[in-house]
Amino acid sequence: MSEAAPARNVVRVTVDRGLIRGVTVALAGGVVLAFTGAFGMDEVSLGFRLAYWAPMMLMGALWGHLCSRLVERRIDLERQPWLATLALTLVISGPLSVMVWALTGWFFDDDRFVTLGRLPDFLGPVTLVTGVLSALNVFLSRTPVQTHAAPAGAAPARFLDRLPFKLRGAALRAVEAEDHYLRVHTDRGSDLILMRLSDALVELEGLEGAQTHRSWWVAKDAVRGVTRGDGRATLRLDGGIEAPVSRRYSRALREAGWY
Secondary structure, three states, rough: OOOOOOOOOOOOOOOOOOHHHHHHHHHHHHHHHHHOOOOOOOOOOOHHHHHHHHHHHHHHHHHHHHHHHHHHHHHHOOOOOOHHHHHHHHHHEEEHHHHHHHHHHHHHOOOOHHHHHHHHHHHHHHHHHHHHHHHHHHOOOOOOOOOOEEEOOOOOOHHHHHHHHHOOOEEEEEEEEEEOOOOOOEEEEEEEEEEEEHHHHHHOEEOEEEEEEEOOOEEEHHEEEEEOOEEEEEEEEEHHHEEEOOHHHHHHHOOOOOO
């Protein structure tokens, strides 16, 4: 008789791409700072500079990732990238300056660095580096928000329940932001509803589509062609609707086979 194979525990690891991106950008920035001898470190060896900047930037990336979770709850990175960059810089820089000040004193084994009088000297450089890296992370993270078709038997997308009575049961083609309202384009016409696009994107899950512009979401099966002009693309949809594709979304949509 053969013995049954022992059960195996399957461990699923969720990869936080935002954290990986932040650490990668920070370490790359650390290499640049080390090779350029930034902030008066050109008199020490390259090996010493790399040994200093690598853990310093890693520490900043981890702290920055925690702060970004807080900022993302308050600010829409897609609609307000520069405000998000400013908020991240302000939130990260103060505590990080204290960390860098303390670690620098330990790293150089010099009591001059750990006096409170030297702490303000770290605020400017830390804020500058934080601002640059925050901008890079914010703009690198901006990709089209995609929604996906629901599996068979699943409940329809929640967003469809918000359609006006005259559009109930219509095929959704696109959603366009107009001030504080959304214009809903369907095969039965269009109408306005009071809602933010960022909230609508969550409720559109269950319909296959993607954000093509900061003010547009488009259903994939409504796309009938694409036109180009001035280096930008415009999607032609059923019903003669034209949806713009912003440059920051164009590459991802092209790679996904939209056009």
